[in-house]
Amino acid sequence: MMPIWTKSGKKHAVTLLKVQDCHVLRYISKEESGGKTAKLLVGGKNASPFSKSEAEMEIFREAGVPRKQKVTTFGVTDDAIIKPGTPLYAAHFRPGQFVDVTAKTIGKGFQGVMKRWGFKGQPASHGQTKTHRRPGAISTNKAAKVYRGKKMPGKMGNIYRTSFGLKVWRINTKHDIIYVNGSVPGHTNCLVKVKDSTLPTYKDCNKNPPFPTFFADGDEKLPEDLYDEEVFQFTDPSITYA
Amino acid sequence: RINSDGKPAAFQPPPKPVIIDKQKQREERRFLSPEFIPPRGRTDPLKYYIERKDMIQRRKVFNIPEFYVGHILAVTTADPYANGKVNRFVGICIQRGGKGLGATFVLRNVIEDQGVEMCYELYSPRIQAIEVLKLEKRLDDNLLYLRDALPEYSTFDMNMKPVSRLEHEEIPVNKLQVRMKPKPWSKRWERPKYNVKGIKFELPEKKMEEAQKWSQPWLEFDMLREYDTSKIEEKIWKEVSEELKK
Numbered sequence: 001m002m003p004i005w006t007k008s009g010k011k012h013a014v015t016l017l018k019v020q021d022c023h024v025l026r027y028i029s030k031e032e033s034g035g036k037t038a039k040l041l042v043g044g045k046n047a048s049p050f051s052k053s054e055a056e057m058e059i060f061r062e063a064g065v066p067r068k069q070k071v072t073t074f075g076v077t078d079d080a081i082i083k084p085g086t087p088l089y090a091a092h093f094r095p096g097q098f099v100d101v102t103a104k105t106i107g108k109g110f111q112g113v114m115k116r117w118g119f120k121g122q123p124a125s126h127g128q129t130k131t132h133r134r135p136g137a138i139s140t141n142k143a144a145k146v147y148r149g150k151k152m153p154g155k156m157g158n159i160y161r162t163s164f165g166l167k168v169w170r171i172n173t174k175h176d177i178i179y180v181n182g183s184v185p186g187h188t189n190c191l192v193k194v195k196d197s198t199l200p201t202y203k204d205c206n207k208n209p210p211f212p213t214f215f216a217d218g219d220e221k222l223p224e225d226l227y228d229e230e231v232f233q234f235t236d237p238s239i240t241y242a
Numbered sequence: 243r244i245n246s247d248g249k250p251a252a253f254q255p256p257p258k259p260v261i262i263d264k265q266k267q268r269e270e271r272r273f274l275s276p277e278f279i280p281p282r283g284r285t286d287p288l289k290y291y292i293e294r295k296d297m298i299q300r301r302k303v304f305n306i307p308e309f310y311v312g313h314i315l316a317v318t319t320a321d322p323y324a325n326g327k328v329n330r331f332v333g334i335c336i337q338r339g340g341k342g343l344g345a346t347f348v349l350r351n352v353i354e355d356q357g358v359e360m361c362y363e364l365y366s367p368r369i370q371a372i373e374v375l376k377l378e379k380r381l382d383d384n385l386l387y388l389r390d391a392l393p394e395y396s397t398f399d400m401n402m403k404p405v406s407r408l409e410h411e412e413i414p415v416n417k418l419q420v421r422m423k424p425k426p427w428s429k430r431w432e433r434p435k436y437n438v439k440g441i442k443f444e445l446p447e448k449k450m451e452e453a454q455k456w457s458q459p460w461l462e463f464d465m466l467r468e469y470d471t472s473k474i475e476e477k478i479w480k481e482v483s484e485e486l487k488k
Contacts, residue, residue, distance in 0.1 A: 002289075002343055003344045003363075011366070016289055172292065177292065189286060234365075238303075239320050241327045
């Protein structure tokens with residue numbers, strides 16, 4: 001995480017996400033998947049092919065791509081279908097866009113009710129016998145049962161969670177890095193899924209994104225760094241208020 | 243000169259004068275700002291490389307002078323709510339924290355009997371100028387104990403003139419022992435964990451011995467805490483100095 005300053009002098013915290021060897025693996029049509037839209041399987045970071053069975057390696061062999069550590073699906077409209085085997089780059093996103101980021105949260109193991117659900121517990125003194133971090137009562141007398149979904153101790157973390165509506169401040173095309181506003185679930189160097197935002201406030205935010213994606217062998221030559229309009233670039237002199 | 247034979251001796255040229263090149267001596271003294279050194283962790287070194295590029299870019303446009311804890315600095319920042327839109331603060335640097343672009347330094351001064359500490363970010367674009375008014379290192383790495391010292395040690399004139407200094411001299415170390423206000427203090431500075439050398443403790447011997455009970459003499463031999471930064475510093479120093487010369 002890094003600080004980033006806007007031209008008005010405000011500071012925002014920014015997370016760096018690196019796009020590492022992403023390729024499109026397979027196209028699944030609408031009828032095949034049984035959903036509302038067609039799907040594209042996309043694979044992330046390269047990994048060793050020796051610890052996977054032959055059946056699982058088939059997908060990678062058909063696409064002509066080394067084995068990937070993580071495979072996710074993206075719901076795609078028919079005009080945005082990409083041929084399997086095309087690499088995906090950070091330039092697919094542009095500064096000023098809004099993005100949802102999904103990842104597995106940091107696993108905390110088996111945790112008690114105070115850490116997992118934020119219960120208040122009991123006082124430390126004044127006669128409490130062996131009861132300082134317990135949940136207390138779990139249901140009423142009339143219910144005569146414990147409701148499903150009652151908050152109780154259990155395994156915490158290591159589940160998929162999404163941060164919605166994060167602004168993209170800056171993109172580095174040379175190293176394929178996306179600067180995303182705020183924090184993102186997961187530990188450092190974990191694998192993360194970045195999608196265009198589905199929030200209704202940001203429905204009309206994308207002005208001319210690269211569609212269907214940014215092709216590296218195309219005619220577009222992008223500069224090394226793409227900044228949002230409001231971002232203070234370090235080549236400019238210090239800010240003054242008129 | 244005449245030899246024992248009576249013949250004149252061969253001409254011996256005078257010994258060559260030894261020239262001490264002061265410029266070379268000055269170059270040998272390297273200073274790498276502490277925020278360039280990456281902390282110990284499992285982050286990808288690519289992140290530190292990119293952060294360093296941004297820091298060097300900012301340093302090319304805006305001069306951040308070399309300074310340590312104990313120097314007296316004057317910082318002018320752009321402030322939308324001040325007269326003339328510019329705010330100037332003079333103070334002694336108490337501590338330098340943070341790594342990378344978020345590096346900060348805290349300046350302390352006593353204005354009209356009120357102690358004031360301002361925390362500035364080194365790479366913030368709102369800073370217009372940083373001037374070093376007086377160079378002197380102190381015995382400690384952070385001078386947070388000045389909060390509990392007598393206010394005369396933290397008062398500095400706001401219109402102080404910069405003290406002139408020759409380029410190649412080493413930075414002088416001020417071995418000042420500061421006198422404290424009566425206890426209670428904000429932290430127990432006599433305890434060995436703070437390792438404070440710049441206080442003149444006027445406490446009785448018994449209290450000093452009792453404070454030594456909290457000493458942890460095994461800490462300096464703990465191998466897992468070792469973080470040798472000499473090689474990393476060399477690499478980063480070369481990278482930074484090459485980029486800044488361009």
